[in-house]
Amino acid sequence: MIDETRLIEIKGVSKSFGDTQVLHDIDLYIRKREFVTLLGPSGCGKTTLLRILGGFEMPSTGEVLFEGKDMTGIPPYKRRINTVFQKYALFNHLNVFDNIAFGLNLKTPEQLGCKSRAEMKQEVARRVNRMLKLVKMEGYEKRSTNALSGGQQQRIAIARALVNEPEVLLLDEPLGALDLKLRKEMQLELKAMQQQLGITFIYVTHDQEEALTMSDTIVVMNHGRIQQIGDPKGIYDEPRNAFVADFIGESNIIDGTMLQDDLVRFSDTEFQCVDEGFAKNEPVDVVIRPEDIMLVGEDVGMLRGVVESVIFKGVHYEMIIESNDCKWKVQSTTMQPVGTRVGMTIVPYNIHIMHKMPVLKEA
Amino acid sequence: MKRSWYAAPYGLWMVLFTVVPLLFVLYYAFTDQSGAFTVNNFVKIASPMYGLVLWDSLRLAFFCTLLCLLIGYPTAYFLASRDFSNAQTLVVLILVPMWMNFLLRTYAMMTLFENNGVINTLLESLGLQRIQMIGTEGAVLVGMVYNFLPFMVLPVYTVLKKMDYSVIEAAEDLGASPVRVVSRVVLPMSIPGVVSGITMVFMPAVTTFAISRMLSSGMIYLVGDMIEDYFIAMNNRNVGSTISLVMLVLIILSIGLLRKVDPDNSGGGLW
Amino acid sequence: MKNRGHRAGKLLKGLWLALVLAFLYIPIIVMIALSFNASVSRAAWTGFTLDWYVKLFKSKQIMAALNVTITVAVIATVVSTVMGTLGAIGMHAMSTGMANLLINVSYLPMTTPDIVTGVSLMLMFIFVKVPLGKWTMIMAHIAFDTPYVLFSVMPKLRQMNPNLYEAALDLGCHPAKALYKVIIPEIMPGIVTGALLAFTMSLDDFVISYFTSNTDQNLAMIVYSAARRGVEPTMYALSTLMFIVVLGLLLIVNRRNGLEEIA
Numbered sequence: 051m052i053d054e055t056r057l058i059e060i061k062g063v064s065k066s067f068g069d070t071q072v073l074h075d076i077d078l079y080i081r082k083r084e085f086v087t088l089l090g091p092s093g094c095g096k097t098t099l100l101r102i103l104g105g106f107e108m109p110s111t112g113e114v115l116f117e118g119k120d121m122t123g124i125p126p127y128k129r130r131i132n133t134v135f136q137k138y139a140l141f142n143h144l145n146v147f148d149n150i151a152f153g154l155n156l157k158t159p160e161q162l163g164c165k166s167r168a169e170m171k172q173e174v175a176r177r178v179n180r181m182l183k184l185v186k187m188e189g190y191e192k193r194s195t196n197a198l199s200g201g202q203q204q205r206i207a208i209a210r211a212l213v214n215e216p217e218v219l220l221l222d223e224p225l226g227a228l229d230l231k232l233r234k235e236m237q238l239e240l241k242a243m244q245q246q247l248g249i250t251f252i253y254v255t256h257d258q259e260e261a262l263t264m265s266d267t268i269v270v271m272n273h274g275r276i277q278q279i280g281d282p283k284g285i286y287d288e289p290r291n292a293f294v295a296d297f298i299g300e301s302n303i304i305d306g307t308m309l310q311d312d313l314v315r316f317s318d319t320e321f322q323c324v325d326e327g328f329a330k331n332e333p334v335d336v337v338i339r340p341e342d343i344m345l346v347g348e349d350v351g352m353l354r355g356v357v358e359s360v361i362f363k364g365v366h367y368e369m370i371i372e373s374n375d376c377k378w379k380v381q382s383t384t385m386q387p388v389g390t391r392v393g394m395t396i397v398p399y400n401i402h403i404m405h406k407m408p409v410l411k412e413a
Numbered sequence: 414m415k416r417s418w419y420a421a422p423y424g425l426w427m428v429l430f431t432v433v434p435l436l437f438v439l440y441y442a443f444t445d446q447s448g449a450f451t452v453n454n455f456v457k458i459a460s461p462m463y464g465l466v467l468w469d470s471l472r473l474a475f476f477c478t479l480l481c482l483l484i485g486y487p488t489a490y491f492l493a494s495r496d497f498s499n500a501q502t503l504v505v506l507i508l509v510p511m512w513m514n515f516l517l518r519t520y521a522m523m524t525l526f527e528n529n530g531v532i533n534t535l536l537e538s539l540g541l542q543r544i545q546m547i548g549t550e551g552a553v554l555v556g557m558v559y560n561f562l563p564f565m566v567l568p569v570y571t572v573l574k575k576m577d578y579s580v581i582e583a584a585e586d587l588g589a590s591p592v593r594v595v596s597r598v599v600l601p602m603s604i605p606g607v608v609s610g611i612t613m614v615f616m617p618a619v620t621t622f623a624i625s626r627m628l629s630s631g632m633i634y635l636v637g638d639m640i641e642d643y644f645i646a647m648n649n650r651n652v653g654s655t656i657s658l659v660m661l662v663l664i665i666l667s668i669g670l671l672r673k674v675d676p677d678n679s680g681g682g683l684w
Numbered sequence: 685m686k687n688r689g690h691r692a693g694k695l696l697k698g699l700w701l702a703l704v705l706a707f708l709y710i711p712i713i714v715m716i717a718l719s720f721n722a723s724v725s726r727a728a729w730t731g732f733t734l735d736w737y738v739k740l741f742k743s744k745q746i747m748a749a750l751n752v753t754i755t756v757a758v759i760a761t762v763v764s765t766v767m768g769t770l771g772a773i774g775m776h777a778m779s780t781g782m783a784n785l786l787i788n789v790s791y792l793p794m795t796t797p798d799i800v801t802g803v804s805l806m807l808m809f810i811f812v813k814v815p816l817g818k819w820t821m822i823m824a825h826i827a828f829d830t831p832y833v834l835f836s837v838m839p840k841l842r843q844m845n846p847n848l849y850e851a852a853l854d855l856g857c858h859p860a861k862a863l864y865k866v867i868i869p870e871i872m873p874g875i876v877t878g879a880l881l882a883f884t885m886s887l888d889d890f891v892i893s894y895f896t897s898n899t900d901q902n903l904a905m906i907v908y909s910a911a912r913r914g915v916e917p918t919m920y921a922l923s924t925l926m927f928i929v930v931l932g933l934l935l936i937v938n939r940r941n942g943l944e945e946i947a
Contacts, residue, residue, distance in 0.1 A: 106850050126853040133854045139847035143869035152865075153855035214855060416859070417782070420774025423767050423830060424786055430827035431792045434804030441807055488704050491697040503701060510708050512934050514888050516907045517923040521711035523915055524718065530726050531714055559707065620797035623890070627911045637799055644803050644895065654807065657800050664797060 052266060053082035056118075057217065057250055058103065063112035065098055065274075072098050073274045076112070080218075080252065080267075085244050087253045087261040090271035091297070096254045097222055099271075103252060104133045104220050116217075132211035133220040137227070138203045140195040146206055147191035150178045153214040181209035184243065201232045212243075218250045225260065237263050258298050262286065270294050291404045295337040302343075302378050306336040306403070314403055317353060317374045321396065325403035335404040340368065340381040342400035351393015353378075357386045438661070441654035454655035463639075463656075470636040473550065474619035477557040478565075481614045482607065484558070485565030489606075490599065492566075493573035504570060511563035519627050522556045523547070526628060548632040556628045557618055564613040572606030573599070608671050616664055636660055712927065719920035726915070736921040746906060746922065752818055753902040756893075757886035760825035765879040767826070768833025773867065775834075776841040790831040801828065802895030809896065816898040824896040825889065829882035836878030840871040877937060884933045887926075 058080040065073040072095045080086050088096040101107040102114060105126035113122045121129065132153070140149050148155075151174050154162065159170040182188045185205035195203060204224055211219055221240075225233045241264045244251045255261055261268050262282045270277040270285065270293075278290040289295035292303045306316030308328040314321050316336045328334060348354055355373030367385045371378045371392060378394065386392055445451045457463075488507070492500050510518060525531045526546040533543045546552045576599070584598045622637025631638075636656065643653030719737070723730035740746055775783045793801055805827070809820045848870060852862035868875070890904035901909075903926060910919045 104850075104854060106853075125859075126850065127856045127858055131854075133851070135845075135847040135851055137845055137847060139845050139851040141848065141851075141866055141869070143872070152852075156856040156861075210851075210855065416777035417774045419770040420772075420778065420786060423771025423774070423834065424789070426767060426827065426830065427786070427789045427792070430805065430823060431796075431801070432789065434801070434808040435792075435796070437807040437811060438800065438804045484704065487700060491701055494697070496694045496697055497701075503705075506705060507708065509931060509934065510712065512884065512888070512930055513712070513927050514890060514904055514907070514923075514930070516890050516904055516911065517715075517927060518711065520907060520911055520915070520919060520923055521715040523911065524715055524726055524920075525711055527726065527915065534726065534728070559711070562704075562708070616795075616797055620799045622799060623908055623911075640799055640803060644806060650803075650807060650810070653803060657803055661796065661800050668795070 052084045055082050056080070057082045057084075057116070059115040059118075060099075060103075061113050061115065063099070063102065063109040063114065065095075065102065065107065066110045071274060073102075073109070076274075076276060078269060078276065078279065080250060083248050083250055085241065085251045085253065085264060085266045087255060087265040087268045088271060089255060089258060089261040089268050089297075090277075091256055094271040095274040096256075096271050100133075100220050100222055100252060100254050103218070104131060105129050130217045131220060132214050132216040132218075134204075134207050134211050134222065134224045136222045136224070138200075138207040140203055140206060140210070142195055144195070145191070146182075146187070146193045146195060146198070147175075147178055149195060149206055150181055150210045150213050151175075152210060154178070177213055178209075181213045184212070184246075185209045186239075200227050201236070204228065204236070208240075208243075212247065212249070216249065218252060219244075221251060221253045223255055224253075225255075233260070240264065262298070268298075270297060272297070289337060289402060289404070292335040292337060292406075295335075295402065295404070300340050300379060302338045302340065304336045304338075304376060306334050308332045308334050308403060312398070314401065317376050319353060319374075321352065321401055322398040323401040323403055324399050325401075328403065328405075333406055335406055337402040337404060338378075338396055338400060340379040341366075342396060343378060343380045344395050345380065345382050345384070345386060346393045346395050348391045348393045351395055353394045355392060355394065357388050357390045357392060360385060360388055435661075438654045438657055441651050442658040445651055446649070454652050455659075457652060458655055458659065466634055466639055467636055467659075469633070470619050473554060473557065473625075473633075473635065474615055476554055477561060477618045478611055478615045480554070480558045481562050481565040482611065485562055485610065486569055486603075486607070489566045489569035489573055490595075492570055493576075495578065507566055508563050511567070515560050516623060516627075518560055519556055519624050522552075522559055523627055526552050526556075548629045550629075550633060552628045553625050553633050556624050557621065560621075560624060561614045561618055564617075565610040568609040568613065569603055569606040572603050576602050604674060608674050612668055612671055615667065619664065620660060715920050716924045716927075718917065719924045721917065724917055736917045737925075740918050740921045740925075743918065745901075746903070746918070749901050749903045749906045752821075752900045753887060753904075756818060756822050756825055756902060757883050759822050760829050760886045761879055761883040763822075764826045764829035764833050764882045765875060768830040768878060768882075769837050769868075769871070769875050771830070772834050772837035772841055772871075773863070775838070790834055793828045793831060798891035799895075802892040805892065806895040816896060818897065818900040821893050821897040821900065821902070824892050825886045828889070828892060829885055832881045832885060833875070833878030836881060837871055837874040840874035841867075844870050880933060880937045884930060884937070887933075888930055 056079040060076055060078040060080075063073060063076040064071065076095075076099060088099060090096050098107060102109050105121075105124060105128075109122060113120050115121065116129075126133075141152065144152065154174045154177060159165065159167060162170055162173050164170040164173050178191070179188070182190065185208055187202065187205050187209065190198070190202070190206075195206065198206065204227075208224070224240075225236050228236065237260055240251070240253075253261075253264065262285075265282055267279065268282055268285050269279050272293050278285055278294045280288070285294065286298055289298060289301075292301075295301040296303060304316050306314050308325075308331065309315050309320065310330060311326040311328070312323055314323050314325070314334065314336060345351075353373045355371040355378065358370045358372050358377070361368045362385075363381075366381045366383050369380045369382065369386060371380055371394065373394070380394065442454060443450055443452065445453065491497070492504055492507070497503060523530070527533070528543065528545065528547060530546075532546070536543060580598060580602070581594055584594045589597065620637050620640075622635065622641045625633045625635045626638055640653050640656050640660075643649050643656065647653075717729075718726060720732050720734070721729055722733040722735070771786075775786055778786075796804075802824075805820070805824045806816065809816055814820055844867070848866055849862055852866040853859065857865060888904070889902075890908060893902050894905055894908065897905075903922065907919055907922065910916055
């Protein structure tokens, strides 16, 4: 599916607004037909990065290449990139049809492969109708945009951008204003659309689940810096630092000491692990996913503890287990009542060792 | 893509036609007819005759403002209360005359007050004596109140309307009598509206010139009339500018003083 | 008991409001009635006539003043609407400090007494030796009209989704094109309200026109000079017509956004 050619390359991009630096030396490339998600908490710089790609902001330093050519100074109206804005930004003085046709109507008949104005009018109608079908809004042509629900407005905003056949579609938290059920539906639809059209999508969200569902590649950002780039599974299974581990899914993050290659000590216990290359006795963050902790009999566990609380979460139970003054979050399909003494085991490859990240403490 | 430049013609026009002209007032106030610097204009208008005219203007404007407040406040309060289902229409009815040219309104007043005008005709037909009204301070005062009353009602009404009505209910609930509700709750909360109402009445009242001339056939002479005469009849623009400048400064000072009562200027002013 | 007191209170309030309305409207109603009175005297009703209106339209002086009034109002409205709208758009894109400065300048004609505004403009025109007439009146009207347009348009710009302009650029619009294809339609209600207000203010102005024009008189100036000679029934007819026109314009503005907001 994904073409290996690099469509967009972001090289050493930094951005400051006044005294605040919101992007620090970003390096990133985006391949053709890739679904890339910029993921991070609010204020992490993801929207600013998207706006730089759209041409609405200029980087303070660094450059953005499109198919190898510098496009840093190119204004938005000359980029083959279109944007779906967070609050839709539909034109209220135009009806649904004219909103979608807006970009096409700015073109000359020749650009649309037509010989005359009349022919162009038909071509525009054809393309708009195709888009309405794609976003499942046939029959809404003449409606006023004010009369549409949030979800419908979002579909029109997507159609309005896609009808221009952009190389890249930028989406700025497009589903943020929708309710949960609609959001889930739209996630799947958007992914299907992207695959069907073969367009590169760059998607900004703070919702980690959305990112995991839709993306080919996730770029996790925090404090204006890229924390990790990878595919959803890689990011989830192998978070590179404590921030990523904490932001993507749930994690137990504990202080530990790397005794030697493949051997770590935390919670007063030595564990086998699969991480190498750390300094002897280096203080590290140890990250363990709640679902990777197995509950066993008290006498056979590597750690022993007492169940402190239990919450039913639908598919599993979430328990807090206290052990050696340390609280562990554990997910399991079998419930242990509060007060039960249990043992816990963790297999070596589920123990993730991370360098302490002093830079993350700056906020 | 410097969109801020779109404001350039506007900014230029405003500077050229509002700021610069005011500088001309300043310039003329400090020069004589030949253009030489002088403070004689100020010396001249410091005389008792000018002082008397100024005093008359301030006194009439003060009483006009007071009357507008006494009539306008209850009016605004009643309109903002929930007793009238058609309050919205009543408000529009009270505000409409504000937009009618003040000359027309004053002209209408003249019709009533004239020696053989409507009121005197009515009095006569009832077998009563005619009253000389044109030329009295009373007529000018009534004419001014008539013209400026809506400017008091509007801001007070706006503030009272925005007031959370449950505050009044809370006060009643806590045992306050209607009089106390007004004096302890409504009045203090409506101060911003009163302040901007006073500004909107006092400023045009103290500078009015046509109203007094029309309703007194020139017997009552106010600062506005004096400025008009210096510029139009006497063609002495220097003294005219000096009077304008003094009046402008007085008005700015009084607005400044009023703002102290309502520092955040939260009243329902012009905008 | 309480209920009865309440009802009595309501009655008193109603009476008060009725008196205030009577005070405001009796003079206007009397004037309108007298404009149809056959007699010149205000003393007696001697029969219905439209003579004063006929006389009005036959008067060269009044028709000339009508011409001046409308010419000035139309030109001032067009110029101030364009300049005020562009001004609002520009100020919207400005830094806060600069915009605040301009807003304060915009308040200046609203807080300066009309008579001072009038004489200050008169001084400037005389100083630069521009003859006082229709054109100086137009310039003065533009100066006091434009802030009304500006303050009608500014809120619409503030309410506007900031992404709209970017969306237009994103879809291929040049900045200038985005302005008239997207921003202008979006703020159109504010522009129309501002234009109507400017037109009304311009039709209605007396004080500033009086000081900035010599050779050309508008209708309000005619009313003033007539009033100094004494009351004339043609003036009642003129006043009635002017009242009706301004009232009509205000009702249109009012239907758009409520009179309290524009007052």
